[in-house]
Amino acid sequence: xxxxxxPAVILAGGLGTRLRxxxxxxxKALAVVAGKPFILYQLEWLRxxxxxxxxxxxxxxxxxxxxxxxxxxxxxxxxxxxxxxxxLGTGGALAEACSLLPAEFLVLNGDxxxxxxxxxxxxxxxxxxxxxxLAVAPAQDSSAxxxxxxxxxxxxxSFREKEPGAxxxxxxxxxxxxxxxxxxxxxxxCSLERDVFxxxxxxxxxxxxxxxxxxxxxxxxxxxxxxxxxxxx
Numbered sequence: 714x715x716x717x718x719x720p721a722v723i724l725a726g727g728l729g730t731r732l733r734x735x736x737x738x739x740x741k742a743l744a745v746v747a748g749k750p751f752i753l754y755q756l757e758w759l760r761x762x763x764x765x766x767x768x769x770x771x772x773x774x775x776x777x778x779x780x781x782x783x784x785x786x787x788x789x790x791x792x793x794x795x796x797x798x799x800x801l802g803t804g805g806a807l808a809e810a811c812s813l814l815p816a817e818f819l820v821l822n823g824d825x826x827x828x829x830x831x832x833x834x835x836x837x838x839x840x841x842x843x844x845x846x847l848a849v850a851p852a853q854d855s856s857a858x859x860x861x862x863x864x865x866x867x868x869x870x871s872f873r874e875k876e877p878g879a880x881x882x883x884x885x886x887x888x889x890x891x892x893x894x895x896x897x898x899x900x901x902x903c904s905l906e907r908d909v910f911x912x913x914x915x916x917x918x919x920x921x922x923x924x925x926x927x928x929x930x931x932x933x934x935x936x937x938x939x940x941x942x943x944x945x946x
Contacts (some may be wrong), residue, residue, distance in 0.1 A: 717763050717764070717765055718762060718763050718819065718832065718835055719776065719835070720764065720768060720814075720815055720818045721759050721764045721767050721768070721819040721820070721821060722768045722769075722770060722814070722820045723739070723752075723755060723768070723769050723770065723820075723821055723823050723831050724770050724803050724820065724821070724822050725740065725742040725752065725769055725770060725771055725775075725778065725822075725823030726771050726772030726773060726775065726797040726800065726801065726806050727741060727772045727773065727800070727823065727824075727897070729930075737825040739774060739777055739813045740771070740773055740775065740777060740899040741928070741929065742778055742823050743777055743778060743781060744928065744934065745906055746928065747817045747846070747938055747941035747942045748935055750781065751824075751826070751928060752778065752781075752823070753788075754941075755821065755823075755825075755826070756788055758827075758828070759790070760788065760790060762830065762831040763832070764819065764831070765789075765790060765791060766790070766791045766792075766793075767785060767792045767793070768792075768793050768795060768813050769782070769793070769795070770795045770797065770810055771794055771795070771796060771797070772796065772797035772798075772799075772801070772806075773800070775796060779794060788945045789883075790934060793813055793899070795809055796809075797809060799892070800900075800902050801901050801902045802903045802904045802905075802908075803822065803903075803904050803905040803906070804870060804897045804902075804905045804909045805903050807820065807893075808894055809917075811891075814894070815891065815893050816890065817838075817888070817890050817891065818888075818889055819831065819887065819888055820886030820889050821885060821886045821887070824885070824927055824928045824933075825884060825885040825886060825925055825926075825927060826925060826926045826929075826937050827848075827884060827886065827921070827923060827925035827926070828923050829848060829884070829886065829922075829923050829925070830922075834846065834848050834886070834888055834921075835888050836886075837839040837867065837917070837919045838888030838917070839892055840917070841915075841917040843888075843916065843917040844890050844892055844893050844896070844913055844914065844916065845887050845889045845910065845913060845915075845917070846867075846888040846889075846918065846919055847861070847883050847884075847886070847910070847917070847918050847919070848887070848918075848919050848921050849881040849883055849884060849919065849921065850881065850883040850884050850920070850921045850924055851881060851924075852880075852881065852882040860872070860881070860882060861883055861918055862880075864880070867918055867939065868916070868917055868918075869910075869916045869917060871911075871913060872916075881918070881920070883906060884925045886925075887905075894910070896909055896912065896913055916939070926940070
């Protein structure tokens, strides 16, 4: 039997304001990409990577996500939900879900698409004994996402949110210890990449062998739609 990976938390409670011109009647997780809701690509990817349990942090129009996915059994997954009554940001959403979190788990932003194998990320995280290990990828432009400087030992030396010049960027995918929650500021909303990671001891990176697409912008959403539509023809 292949070993299972730990539960994954999907941060899907955002307002999706950047995509509002393209999708105004649904949450970003249910944006249709190449003929099916985006969240299905994430869940199918997690299942292929031997993740069996998922915690969905939902907020804006979250009832649509619950109605669509239910308990996850039809997808071969176990899905639980953590609700945001007001927008909490990625850090606040994770803190809100604290009672559902195991000792160690995976986290992914609700707008990240990738084919990254998760087992090597998880093994690196366990080897480092880190509070958090971020999947990072090379990028031409770090002004749109979080810029990373990483040492040869994997330790993250600096984390620059949406500033140009860094050779690596965060993919929005993390392996995390529950102890991270105690470093999340009480003030809400707050961001993992802006308010938590820069001050976190024991922060490491894992260099991904594959790239990713952020569907949180119209350009990214349309790029993924073209990519997946062409791969199916």
